[in-house]
Amino acid sequence: MLEVVRAGPLTTVQDLGRPGWAHLGVPRSGALDEPALRLANHLVGNPPGSGGLEITLGGFAARFDRPAIIAVAGAAAPVLVDGVDQGGLVEQGGAAGPIRVPAGTRVDVRTARRGLRCYLAVDGGIVVPPVLGSRSTDTLSGLGPPVLQNGVSLPLGDPPSPDPSGPGLVGSPATGAPLPEPGAAIRLGIRFGPRADWFTAAAHQVLLDSTWTLTPQSNRIGARLSGPALARAVPDELPSEGVVLGAVQVPTGGQPLVFLADHPTTGGYPVIAVVDQADLSTLAQARPGATVRFHGPQQ
Numbered sequence: 001m002l003e004v005v006r007a008g009p010l011t012t013v014q015d016l017g018r019p020g021w022a023h024l025g026v027p028r029s030g031a032l033d034e035p036a037l038r039l040a041n042h043l044v045g046n047p048p049g050s051g052g053l054e055i056t057l058g059g060f061a062a063r064f065d066r067p068a069i070i071a072v073a074g075a076a077a078p079v080l081v082d083g084v085d086q087g088g089l090v091e092q093g094g095a096a097g098p099i100r101v102p103a104g105t106r107v108d109v110r111t112a113r114r115g116l117r118c119y120l121a122v123d124g125g126i127v128v129p130p131v132l133g134s135r136s137t138d139t140l141s142g143l144g145p146p147v148l149q150n151g152v153s154l155p156l157g158d159p160p161s162p163d164p165s166g167p168g169l170v171g172s173p174a175t176g177a178p179l180p181e182p183g184a185a186i187r188l189g190i191r192f193g194p195r196a197d198w199f200t201a202a203a204h205q206v207l208l209d210s211t212w213t214l215t216p217q218s219n220r221i222g223a224r225l226s227g228p229a230l231a232r233a234v235p236d237e238l239p240s241e242g243v244v245l246g247a248v249q250v251p252t253g254g255q256p257l258v259f260l261a262d263h264p265t266t267g268g269y270p271v272i273a274v275v276d277q278a279d280l281s282t283l284a285q286a287r288p289g290a291t292v293r294f295h296g297p298q299q
Contacts (some may be wrong), residue, residue, distance in 0.1 A: 001065050001120065001153045005106065008059035011148040012220075013126050014119075016049040018143075022265040026280035028245060029138040030261050032284035033117055035177045036074035036095075040121035043071035043097045046162040050125030051135040053148075055118040058111035062120075064101055066156065069123040071097025073176050075115030077283060080108040094176065099122075115179040115285040126160035139220045140262040158174065177281035185291040186257070187210060188279045192296070193237070195270035196243040199250070207272065207294055210229075212256070216288040220262040222249075223283055224229060225292060229254025231271065240266040246275035248294075258283065 014037065017030020031037035031054055038048045045158045053060070058077045061204045072079050081088045084104050086096050093139035101107060102252070109118055128135050137144040148154075178188050192204065212225040230250050243249065247259045258275055259267075260283075273294070275283070283292070 001124070002156055003047050003065070004062045004148050004150060004154070005061040005063055005154045006059060007148045007150050007152070008055055008057065008109075010056040011060055012137035012139070013051050013128055013145045013148070013154070014054040014136045015051045016129040017136050017261060017286055018132045018138075019036050020134055022242065024193050025131060025265050026143065027138055027140055027262050027265060029134065029136040029144065031119060032261050033074050033119065033281040036237075037119045037121070039176045040073040040097070040119045042071070042126070044069045044093055044121050044123040046097075046121060046123065050121065050157075051128065052122070052126060053106040053120040056119060057116060058109050058118065059171055060109040060118075061106060061133050063104065063106050064156075065103060067103050068101045068156070069098045069159070070107060071095055071099065071116050071121050072109055072267060073097075074118045075112035075116075076179065077118050078108075078110040080110065082106055093281045098221075114182065116287050117284060122156055125195060127157040128154050130212040131140040137146075139263055140264060173274045174295070177285075180196075180282055181287050182292060185293045186279075186282055186286055188283060188292060188294050189276035190275075190294050191276075192273045193271075196272050198232060198234040198238070198270040199272050200231045200233045203232070203272070206230060207256070208296060210293075212292040212294075212295075214286050214288050214290045214292060218288060220260055220265055222260055223286070225258070229256065230256065232270075233269075238268055238270050239247050240268045243267040243271060244274060246277055246280055247271045248273045248275060260284065 014031040079096040212227040
């Protein structure tokens, strides 16, 4: 078992999510920074889809009742084992680990110095009961295990069979996505549609030319942005229709919202564009107050 000593602001169990159930109204969920979870799992010898912990901002501590091998990837946060700093995280898409942890050892993931979300993997994975094929916590629908609280214990799987090359060299190579550069705008590639025609041509240009600010209302459901209002060309109401990961939905106030992993499967506000999925990991590591710029395929 892994005992949560201190849960921090928001820590959830995540894997690669439950895609394929949108027709039943079930969000995909899963790690917001998927490359970071894959990297952490790779470093401890797990399959890429094994369950791990998504730790928002830091302030997390846990204790293990068996010897374990752990890795932490994503945001640049100090990692301590029984109070001894393990060297933190490499600034650009790196990780701390693999780290051998004796039974009874306390592991702390301190406040991130850069980025927002860390991913803690343990050899054998977090093996809470799967729901619709995934162990992910869905903060919108409530599927999967609840958000972690102090004192909760989580079951661990059996460690993978030992590999002569050691943890971190099992399976295909894995790398994390770059963290946002301090003070630099996050660039998100987009493709216009499916409801781009519901907005004026000027609004299309405003979306591309403006610098947007990530607001504190952002969460696992979506990244809310603040900036100039995007003017509508069609004033009508839109019947609810399917929406996808990365959809840039524009509510009546004209401020765009980028849907993330726990997004609803349908929406009634028009979607002006969709963000390239490869850019969503960097957006997931951005803190409130960060600036965002959109660019088209040819920019």
